[in-house]
Amino acid sequence: MSFTIYDASAPVFVRAMTSIQAWLDKALAEGKSEAMLMEARLAPDMKPLPAQIQMASDTAKNAIARLAGIDAPSMPDTEANFAELKERCQKTIAFIEGVHSAALAEAGGREVVLKFPNGMGYRFKGAAYLTGFALPNFFFHVTAAYAILRAQGVAVGKPDFLQHLGMPEKIDA
Numbered sequence: 001m002s003f004t005i006y007d008a009s010a011p012v013f014v015r016a017m018t019s020i021q022a023w024l025d026k027a028l029a030e031g032k033s034e035a036m037l038m039e040a041r042l043a044p045d046m047k048p049l050p051a052q053i054q055m056a057s058d059t060a061k062n063a064i065a066r067l068a069g070i071d072a073p074s075m076p077d078t079e080a081n082f083a084e085l086k087e088r089c090q091k092t093i094a095f096i097e098g099v100h101s102a103a104l105a106e107a108g109g110r111e112v113v114l115k116f117p118n119g120m121g122y123r124f125k126g127a128a129y130l131t132g133f134a135l136p137n138f139f140f141h142v143t144a145a146y147a148i149l150r151a152q153g154v155a156v157g158k159p160d161f162l163q164h165l166g167m168p169e170k171i172d173a
Contacts, residue, residue: 004101004104004105005067005104005107005108005126005127005130006101006104006105006107007101008130008131008135009063009064009067009104009130009134009135010064010096010097010099010101010104012135012138013060013063013064013092013096013138014093014096014097015164016056016060016138016139016142017056017057017060017089017092017093017096018089018093018163018164019142019160019161019163019164020053020056020085020089020142020145021086021089021090022160022163023145023146023149023154023156023160024082024085024086025086026149026154026155026156026160027082027149027152027154028082030153030154030155032152032153032154034081034082036152037049037082037148037149037152037154038050038080038081038082040148040149040151040152041148042144042147042148042151046144048148049145049148049149050077050079050080050085051077052141052142052144052145052148053079053085053088053089053141053145054075054077054079054088055137055141056138056141056142056145057075057088057089057091057092058075059134059137059138059141060092060096060138061073061075061092061095061096062134063129063130063134063135063138064095064096064099064104065099066110066112066126066129066134067104067107067110067112067126067129067130068099068103068104068107069103069110070099070103072095073091073095075088075091075092107126107127107130108125108126108127109125109126109127110125110126111123111124111125111126112124112125112126112129114129114133146160146161
C-alpha cells in the first residue's frame, strides 16, 4: 500500500482542526477573556485569532474539494465567539471526513487553478498544490492561531500542537 494524497491531506487537516478546538477549550478553562482573545493578533498588520481559524478552515476544506474535483461548502466568516469557531472547525472536519479517499485517488495529477480577485493566480498539479501551497498555507494559519493564544498567556505548548500523538511511550534500546 502506498502513501497517497489523501493520507497527506485529510487526516492532517482533521488532526489540526481538532487541536484548534482543544486550544480554544483550554483558553476558556484557564479563564482567559474570550472577547480579548477574539481581537488578539500577533502584529498590527495581521488578522486576529478568528480570521486565522477561518483561513485554516477555508484552506483545509478547499484543498480537499479541489483535490477531489468537488465544491467545498460555503462558510461565511461570521463567527463571533469560541463556540461558533469550534462549530466551524467541526463543520470543516465533517466535510473532510465525508470525502472518501477514493475521491482523491487521481488527485496528484489533477489540475488545480487558484485565481485571485486581482486576476492573478497559480496553476498546479494536485500533488504540487498540496505540498507547495495548501499545507504550508494551512499550517501558517494554524500556527498563527496557536501563537496568538500562547502570546496571550494561554498555556499551550508543543504537546498541545501535537496532541494527536498522545503521550509518548518508553522505548527500550
